[in-house]
Amino acid sequence: MRLKSTLENYLFILPAVVIFFIFYVIPFLWVFQLGFYNWDGILPTKTFVGLGNFKDIIFNDPSWWRSIRNAGFITFIALTLQNALAFLLAWACDRQIRLKNFYRLIFFIPPILSELVVGMVWGFIIRDNPQGAGLINRGLVALGLPNLVRGWLSDKSTVLTTVALIHSWKGFGWGFLIFLAGLQTIPRELYEAAKVDGANAWQSFTKITIPLMVPVVVLAAILTVLGTMQAFVLIIGLVGGEFAGHASVPVLRILASMRYSSRFGYACSQGIIFGVILIVVSFMQYRFSKKARQG
Amino acid sequence: MKSPIYYKTKKITLNVLIHLFLISVAVSCLFPLVWMIFASFKTQDTIFKDAALIPKVFHFENYYLAWVKGGFGRYFLNSIFYTVSVVIGIVIISSLAAYAFSRLQFPGKNLLFVMFLVAMMIPIPGSFVALYILLNKLHLRNTPAGYILCMINVGLSTSIFLLKTFFDKMPKELEDAARIDGCTKFGIWWHVALPLSKPVLAVVVIFNALNVWNEYILALIIFDSKGFMPLQVALQTFQGEFVTNYPLLMAGLTITVLPIVLVYLFMQKYIIKGVMQGAVVG
Numbered sequence: 001m002r003l004k005s006t007l008e009n010y011l012f013i014l015p016a017v018v019i020f021f022i023f024y025v026i027p028f029l030w031v032f033q034l035g036f037y038n039w040d041g042i043l044p045t046k047t048f049v050g051l052g053n054f055k056d057i058i059f060n061d062p063s064w065w066r067s068i069r070n071a072g073f074i075t076f077i078a079l080t081l082q083n084a085l086a087f088l089l090a091w092a093c094d095r096q097i098r099l100k101n102f103y104r105l106i107f108f109i110p111p112i113l114s115e116l117v118v119g120m121v122w123g124f125i126i127r128d129n130p131q132g133a134g135l136i137n138r139g140l141v142a143l144g145l146p147n148l149v150r151g152w153l154s155d156k157s158t159v160l161t162t163v164a165l166i167h168s169w170k171g172f173g174w175g176f177l178i179f180l181a182g183l184q185t186i187p188r189e190l191y192e193a194a195k196v197d198g199a200n201a202w203q204s205f206t207k208i209t210i211p212l213m214v215p216v217v218v219l220a221a222i223l224t225v226l227g228t229m230q231a232f233v234l235i236i237g238l239v240g241g242e243f244a245g246h247a248s249v250p251v252l253r254i255l256a257s258m259r260y261s262s263r264f265g266y267a268c269s270q271g272i273i274f275g276v277i278l279i280v281v282s283f284m285q286y287r288f289s290k291k292a293r294q295g
Numbered sequence: 296m297k298s299p300i301y302y303k304t305k306k307i308t309l310n311v312l313i314h315l316f317l318i319s320v321a322v323s324c325l326f327p328l329v330w331m332i333f334a335s336f337k338t339q340d341t342i343f344k345d346a347a348l349i350p351k352v353f354h355f356e357n358y359y360l361a362w363v364k365g366g367f368g369r370y371f372l373n374s375i376f377y378t379v380s381v382v383i384g385i386v387i388i389s390s391l392a393a394y395a396f397s398r399l400q401f402p403g404k405n406l407l408f409v410m411f412l413v414a415m416m417i418p419i420p421g422s423f424v425a426l427y428i429l430l431n432k433l434h435l436r437n438t439p440a441g442y443i444l445c446m447i448n449v450g451l452s453t454s455i456f457l458l459k460t461f462f463d464k465m466p467k468e469l470e471d472a473a474r475i476d477g478c479t480k481f482g483i484w485w486h487v488a489l490p491l492s493k494p495v496l497a498v499v500v501i502f503n504a505l506n507v508w509n510e511y512i513l514a515l516i517i518f519d520s521k522g523f524m525p526l527q528v529a530l531q532t533f534q535g536e537f538v539t540n541y542p543l544l545m546a547g548l549t550i551t552v553l554p555i556v557l558v559y560l561f562m563q564k565y566i567i568k569g570v571m572q573g574a575v576v577g
Contacts, residue, residue: 006401006402009395009400009480010401012394012399012484013391013392013395013401013407015387015388015391015392016389016392016411016451016455017392017407019388019447020411020414020448020451020452022444022448023426023444023445023447023448024448027422027425027426027428027429028422030425030429031419031421031422031424031425034424034428041428088316089316089317092316092317093317097310097313097314098314099317102321103317103321104567105560106321106324106325107321107324108559108563108566108570109324109328109556109559110324112505112555112556112559112566113509113552113555114510114527114551114555115509116509116527116530116531117509117527117530117548117552118327120530120531121327121328121330121331121548122327124331124334124343124541125327125330129343129344130344132343133330133334133343134343135330138346169323169324173324177567177570177571178570180571181571181572226418230418230420232512233511233512236531237531250420251421254420254424255421255512258421258423258427258516259516264424264428268421268425270421271419271420271422271424275419275420275421278420279417279418
């Protein structure tokens with residue numbers, strides 16, 4: 001009777017566990033196994049190469065490290081510009097202000113759209129005739145700044161910055177909501193007490209708001225890094241590809257190894273190296289924030 | 296001593312500045328969508344040359360052409376089918392598992408739950424490589440079933456976690472009453488636990504639906520046949536083929552975006568609350 005009951009309990013988790021093992025655990029283990037092989041993805045034969053793929057990636061693949069640098073640049077813009085904008089907007093919406101709910105509603109529209117759609121639409125807005133409307137360049141001319149006109153997406157010196165800015169446009173709504181949630185947990189009495197004690201707005205911002213927001217800022221920073229480093233569909237929509245490496249990011253490299261050079265083992269090794277980098281970076285951020293909080 | 300008028304003017308000026316800032320950001324959020332919608336009514340000749348935002352003549356036939364000749368009708372139905380199937384699958388499978396993890400006893404329970412948690416946190420960039428191989432071996436590549444199962448797995452861990460957290464806080468009395476009335480475990484899950492968890496289920500449904508509707512990379516590597524493609528992949532292939540008919544593409548983009556925006560406007564309460572609560576808990 002008890003056995004039957006336990007078996008019945010297993011039935012509840014059975015579908016979840018079966019799907020999880022087939023579509024998560026097995027692929028996860030395969031990635032680690034295939035990382036040590038050369039394989040074209042079709043032939044039944046795989047060649048064991050040991051750490052060869054990892055060595056090649058680390059020492060002989062400048063395009064890989066360039067893609068990491070590019071992703072690092074986009075992430076840097078997202079961490080600074082995007083999160084600063086998000087924080088400012090959240091701070092502006094945290095007061096008794098009209099249309100607060102309206103702003104909150106609108107600011108979260110970019111995050112609900114797909115990266116591909118955002119990339120494609122902005123691409124058509126930015127690119128010049130006949131591939132797009134060239135609105136930014138037209139605007140610059142109209143403002144009397146024709147010397148600032150450039151091929152924002154076709155010039156190798158500006159393409160990555162454009163990608164980073166559009167990425168920040170798409171992502172700031174997340175930071176905005178997270179910061180707003182954090183700001184709303186700060187008791188209003190603290191601000192009132194500070195006011196009574198003669199503190200001005202700037203003092204209560206630096207002495208109350210900032211210290212109490214540190215954990216929230218750290219959470220937003222970790223989410224930003226994890227999300228931005230792995231972003232790539234936006235680039236497919238916006239640029240159409242890696243643009244000879246000028247707009248490449250790690251996941252696009254992995255995709256290229258798999259789809260265009262049929263190097264499945266190499267793609268898996270790239271995935272492992274990148275996964276380790278991500279885990280190390282978010283762990284470091286976490287440790288750093290813990291230290292910062294303890295003073 | 297400065298006069299009260301000084302302070303009042305200062306306050307009003309500050310408020311005006313804040314609103315100007317907020318409104319300009321809000322306009323930038325809406326502009327690409329508005330531009331896209333107007334562009335979808337223009338013609339191939341004027342779409343990019345015409346600097347005016349609003350077209351002089353609205354070419355509604357672009358939507359008919361995109362839907363029928365561009366194939367977006369088919370892709371739209373594909374996207375709907377995948378989204379609905381995946382969401383139904385996730386709701387049933389994750390709520391069953393979450394209920395068991397919260398209420399039932401069996402050996403290995405904690406270990407299994409921790410595994411789902413760890414899966415939620417470890418990033419595996421490039422997991423699509425292994426999924427491609429797996430689906431090939433199972434002969435599920437280029438099939439809707441393969442895609443649906445992969446996407447169920449993508450949403451599973453987080454949904455189980457959300458639902459288990461909710462079930463843990465749910466009072467046990469109702470379930471006890473149902474048991475005394477002779478309800479089976481599955482009966483209690485279906486008649487008591489699921490109806491009570493409606494607020495959380497709404498969050499699970501919305502976020503997973505958004506996720507499937509917007510998914511790109513797995514659909515790209517899984518489907519070869521155009522007949523199976525969802526909107527996101529179809530949009531990209533549409534652009535690569537022949538001479539791109541831009542107004543039709545804009546209509547296709549609008550067809551892709553509009554359902555998401557409408558769902559968001561109707562369900563904004565759950566979406567915004569979901570994100571903000573997640574932030575405070577995390």
